[in-house]
Amino acid sequence: MTEPSTTRTGTGPAPAPAPDRRRPVVAALMLGMGLAAIDGTIVSTAVPQIVGDLGGLSVFSWLFSGYLLAVTVTLPVYGKLSDTFGRKPVLVAGVVLFLVGSLLCAAAWDMASLIAFRVVQGLGGGALQGTVQTIAADLYPLKERPKIQAKLSSVWAASAVAGPAAGGLLAGYADWRWIFLINLPVGLVALWLICRYLVEPGRARAGVRAGSRKTEPRARVRIDWAGALCVFATGALLLTALVQGGVAWPWLSAPSLGLLGGAAALGAVTVAVERRAAEPIIPGWVWRRRTIAAVNLALGALGLLMVAPTVFLPTYAQSVLGLGPIAAGFVLSVMTLSWPVSAALSNRVYTRIGFRLTAILGMSGALLVLLAFPLLPFPGEPWQPALLMLLLGAALGLFQLPLIVGVQSTVPYEERGTTTASVLFCRQVGQSVGAAVFGAVANGVLAARLGGDGDLDALARSLDSPESLPPATTDTLRRAVDAAVDYVFVGAAGAAALALLALLTLAPRRFPVLGEGTGRED
Numbered sequence: 001m002t003e004p005s006t007t008r009t010g011t012g013p014a015p016a017p018a019p020d021r022r023r024p025v026v027a028a029l030m031l032g033m034g035l036a037a038i039d040g041t042i043v044s045t046a047v048p049q050i051v052g053d054l055g056g057l058s059v060f061s062w063l064f065s066g067y068l069l070a071v072t073v074t075l076p077v078y079g080k081l082s083d084t085f086g087r088k089p090v091l092v093a094g095v096v097l098f099l100v101g102s103l104l105c106a107a108a109w110d111m112a113s114l115i116a117f118r119v120v121q122g123l124g125g126g127a128l129q130g131t132v133q134t135i136a137a138d139l140y141p142l143k144e145r146p147k148i149q150a151k152l153s154s155v156w157a158a159s160a161v162a163g164p165a166a167g168g169l170l171a172g173y174a175d176w177r178w179i180f181l182i183n184l185p186v187g188l189v190a191l192w193l194i195c196r197y198l199v200e201p202g203r204a205r206a207g208v209r210a211g212s213r214k215t216e217p218r219a220r221v222r223i224d225w226a227g228a229l230c231v232f233a234t235g236a237l238l239l240t241a242l243v244q245g246g247v248a249w250p251w252l253s254a255p256s257l258g259l260l261g262g263a264a265a266l267g268a269v270t271v272a273v274e275r276r277a278a279e280p281i282i283p284g285w286v287w288r289r290r291t292i293a294a295v296n297l298a299l300g301a302l303g304l305l306m307v308a309p310t311v312f313l314p315t316y317a318q319s320v321l322g323l324g325p326i327a328a329g330f331v332l333s334v335m336t337l338s339w340p341v342s343a344a345l346s347n348r349v350y351t352r353i354g355f356r357l358t359a360i361l362g363m364s365g366a367l368l369v370l371l372a373f374p375l376l377p378f379p380g381e382p383w384q385p386a387l388l389m390l391l392l393g394a395a396l397g398l399f400q401l402p403l404i405v406g407v408q409s410t411v412p413y414e415e416r417g418t419t420t421a422s423v424l425f426c427r428q429v430g431q432s433v434g435a436a437v438f439g440a441v442a443n444g445v446l447a448a449r450l451g452g453d454g455d456l457d458a459l460a461r462s463l464d465s466p467e468s469l470p471p472a473t474t475d476t477l478r479r480a481v482d483a484a485v486d487y488v489f490v491g492a493a494g495a496a497a498l499a500l501l502a503l504l505t506l507a508p509r510r511f512p513v514l515g516e517g518t519g520r521e522d
Contacts (some may be wrong), residue, residue, distance in 0.1 A: 039067065076282055098187060331389060
């Protein structure tokens with residue numbers, strides 16, 4: 001729908017480049033998104049070969065944690081830098097850093113060096129994730145954004161699901177180092193396309209008044225390095241506590257309490273530093289504007305609930321339903337079929353009823369699906385959870401894309417990178433919190449059902465060979481896993497309710513979308 005006026009002012013987006021120049025840029029964005037997504041999961045199935053070659057079994061989990069931590073804590077920094085210096089230099093630097101990290105990972109000589117180089121990869125991956133989403137919004141006007149965002153969602157979902165299979169094939173039939181070497185040709189093609197075809201439109205910069213051709217003396221760009229360091233350190237401590245708590249050490253142990261306390265103290269320091277900075281990395285308006293704050297909280301809840309299907313459903317499919325790894329992956333992958341289709345069609349909904357109501361509709365459907373999971377019969381048939389995942393993907397496609405497109409459309413060009421990064425940062429933190437919370441829930445249920453300490457991963461491994469266990473024991477263990485995953489999905493439904501609460505209480509009924517030459521759209 002179109003309204004005649006806007007409630008906010010700003011420079012607005014600059015004209016999009018010609019379609020013939022957009023196609024190679026979109027190809028580069030899809031390649032970059034695929035690289036960032038697949039490297040989050042491709043290492044998982046190659047761990048036995050990596051450990052057998054380099055050792056370091058006790059710390060191998062940092063291959064995943066280090067990458068995730070680096071991606072997450074750098075998102076706000078890259079968002080601000082892309083608004084200050086432009087998207088292209090940040091994206092080029094991110095791709096180069098990612099490729100350097102990949103080459104170093106392939107040359108790693110022990111587990112410590114491999115973990116360090118995975119962090120370098122993650123530093124580049126943070127630039128890829130945030131900047132790709134921002135450029136996609138720059139390239140297309142509001143009505144066309146669902147198409148490009150749906151393409152990126154498809155690439156992300158397909159890459160994340162294909163990652164473990166690709167890692168296993170390369171480790172089993174070639175060498176685990178090829179997991180990182182295959183990034184080089186793909187990344188170089190993306191880099192060439194970006195350098196050749198991405199031309200950023202004119203932007204309002206310091207010293208140029210919006211709406212005026214008169215250029216005043218340009219002020220020197222000041223980078224909030226103190227704020228960037230504080231954000232990085234706070235995020236590093238918090239994510240380390242969440243990722244390693246209950247795994248490397250107990251939750252109530254000195255390391256966990258020390259890390260959480262340190263994160264809280266550094267968080268207070270970060271707020272003080274950012275309030276005094278001339279150009280803060282995380283500006284206060286990110287949380288003062290109701291629309292952005294509501295979307296941040298809602299996407300954080302999305303990251304929280306997504307842990308249930310992506311982390312616990314494969315375990316359920318293998319341990320309870322008795323499926324193999326490939327079939328278990330299919331039960332989850334059907335969600336990646338309906339999600340992008342629903343997202344691509346979401347513009348037909350939000351142009352009629354608005355961004356907020358469309359997202360509420362999608363999350364309400366997701367809430368019902370998550371609550372339906374514990375009602376599945378035991379042991380049930382594989383098509384039953386697969387059908388629920390198909391419905392969940394359709395519901396979440398209606399939820400996530402309208403919020404991302406909507407919030408990007410409420411800010412001018414020079415604030416879009418920071419806004420996009422804040423949304424992705426909250427989603428990533430939500431995933432880390434969800435992994436910690438739901439892992440504790442699952443293990444607690446197992447401990448209550450079986451006695452002693454619960455460990456879902458260990459129990460799942462023991463059910464990989466059910467013929468070695470007495471039938472009664474196998475049935476008891478499977479019922480325990482079924483109950484643990486049921487509780488996780490109930491917790492995910494609680495996260496869905498939190499997302500709805502954020503939208504109902506904080507988000508305005510109509511997003512204050514800036515006009516793109518045709519007035520305001522919502």
